[in-house]
Amino acid sequence: MTAPDPAADAAAPAPAIVLGIETSFDETAAAVNSGPTDDLSSVVSSQVDLHARYGGVVPEIASRAHVELLTPVVAQAVVEAGLSNHDVEAVAATAGPGLIGALLVGVSAAKSLALVWDVPFVAVNHLEAHLYSSFLEEPDLDLPVVVLLVSGGHTLLVLMEEFGRYRLIGQTLDDAAGEAFDKVARFMDLGYPGGPIIDRLAMDGDPQAVAFPRPMRDQGYDFSFSGLKTAVVNHVRNNPGLDAADVAASFQEAVVDVLIHKARKAAETHRAKGLCLAGGVAANSSLRERMLDVCTAAGISGFLPSRAMCTDNAAMVAAAGWQRLQLDGPSPLDAGADPNLALPFLAGAEPAV
Ligand code: KG4
Numbered sequence: 001m002t003a004p005d006p007a008a009d010a011a012a013p014a015p016a017i018v019l020g021i022e023t024s025f026d027e028t029a030a031a032v033n034s035g036p037t038d039d040l041s042s043v044v045s046s047q048v049d050l051h052a053r054y055g056g057v058v059p060e061i062a063s064r065a066h067v068e069l070l071t072p073v074v075a076q077a078v079v080e081a082g083l084s085n086h087d088v089e090a091v092a093a094t095a096g097p098g099l100i101g102a103l104l105v106g107v108s109a110a111k112s113l114a115l116v117w118d119v120p121f122v123a124v125n126h127l128e129a130h131l132y133s134s135f136l137e138e139p140d141l142d143l144p145v146v147v148l149l150v151s152g153g154h155t156l157l158v159l160m161e162e163f164g165r166y167r168l169i170g171q172t173l174d175d176a177a178g179e180a181f182d183k184v185a186r187f188m189d190l191g192y193p194g195g196p197i198i199d200r201l202a203m204d205g206d207p208q209a210v211a212f213p214r215p216m217r218d219q220g221y222d223f224s225f226s227g228l229k230t231a232v233v234n235h236v237r238n239n240p241g242l243d244a245a246d247v248a249a250s251f252q253e254a255v256v257d258v259l260i261h262k263a264r265k266a267a268e269t270h271r272a273k274g275l276c277l278a279g280g281v282a283a284n285s286s287l288r289e290r291m292l293d294v295c296t297a298a299g300i301s302g303f304l305p306s307r308a309m310c311t312d313n314a315a316m317v318a319a320a321g322w323q324r325l326q327l328d329g330p331s332p333l334d335a336g337a338d339p340n341l342a343l344p345f346l347a348g349a350e351p352a353v
C-alpha cells in the first residue's frame with residue numbers, strides 16, 4: 001500500500017464532497033457532506049436489537065454486524081445524496097476512540113474505497129466529530145463555545161476556540177453520564193440502551209421523589225457518576241416498593257442537575273459566546289429542556305443539535321473529516337485505528353476573567 005504524499009495532496013484544491021463512515025460502537029453509519037456543514041445524506045443502521053438481549057454491546061457481534069451492514073449503508077448514503085461513487089472526493093472514517101474490531105471495519109473500508117476511487121482518506125477522532133455536530137445545523141455559531149459532550153464513554157466540558165483548538169475544562173473521574181444511565185437501567189431490568197428508556201420512563205415519574213446525591217456539583221468542573229449509580233442501587237434495594245418511574249425521574253434529575261450546573265458555570269467563567277450539547281445523552285429530554293431554560297436565564301446562547309446528530313452518526317464524521325483535511329491534509333493509508341484515541345487539548349483552560 002503506498003501512502004499518498006500529504007504535502008502534494010494538501011496543495012490540491014479542497015475536496016468538497018466527503019463520504020463519512022462511523023463504526024466505532026454499535027451504529028453502522030455513512031453520510032455524504034458537501035463542505036463542512038451541508039449534509040446531503042445521513043444513514044444510520046442501529047444494531048440495538050442485536051445487543052439488547054445481552055444487556056450491552058458485545059464487541060464481536062458489533063464487528064460482524066458492521067461488516068455485513070457497512071456496504072449497503074454506504075451505497076444508500078451515496079444514492080440518498082443524489083450522487084454516484086465517482087462524485088465522492090474524500091473518504092473520512094472514525095479511527096477512535098471505540099471498540100477496536102468495530103473501528104477496524106470502518107477504517108479498512110474507508111481506506112479501500114479511497115484507494116479504489118483514488119481520493120484522499122482522512123482519519124477522524126470520534127470525540128472531535130461529536131464536538132463538531134452543533135456546527136452541522138448551526139454553521140454560523142460564534143466561537144468560542146463551551147461544549148458539554150456527554151456520551152456512553154465520555155463526559156467532557158470543552159472550550160472550543162476554533163476547529164482543532166480545544167481546551168479541556170472538566171471530565172468525568174469515573175463513569176460517563178451515558179454509562180450511568182445504562183448501568184442504572186440494567187440494574188432496574190429496564191432494557192438496553194438505558195438512556196432513552198429512562199428518559200421515557202421518567203416522563204411519568206416525580207423528579208423530586210428521591211433526593212439522590214449530586215456528586216461534586218459544587219466542586220470544580222470534573223464529574224463523578226459512579227457514586228450516584230451506587231446510591232440508586234442501594235436505595236432501590238432498601239425500598240423495593242418504589243415506583244420505577246419515580247426512581248428514573250429522580251436519578252435523571254440528579255444527573256441533569258450536575259451537568260447543567262457545571263456547563264453553565266463553565267460558559268460564564270470562560271465568557272463563551274454559546275453553550276452546545278453533544279453526544280448521545282444530549283438527546284435526553286430533561287437535559288435539553290433544562291439547558292434551554294438555563295441559557296435563557298443566564299443570557300447565554302444555547303444550541304441543541306437535533307437528536308439524530310447527538311447520537312452516533314456519520315454526518316458529524318464527514319464534517320470533522322472535511323475540517324481535518326483543510327488543517328492537516330489526508331491521513332496516510334498506514335494510519336491505524338486506536339481504541340483509546342485522545343483529543344489533542346491545548347494546555348490549560350484558564351477563566352477569561
Ligand atoms: O454518543 P453515543 O451515541 O455513543 C457513544 O459515543 O458513546 O451515546 C450513547 C449513550 C448511551 O449511553 C445511551 O444510553 C445514551 O447515550 N443516550 C441517552 C439518551 N439517548 C441516548 N441518555 C439519556 N437520555 C437519552 N434520551
Ligand code: ZN
Nearest residue numbers: 130151280312
Ligand atoms: Zn459517540
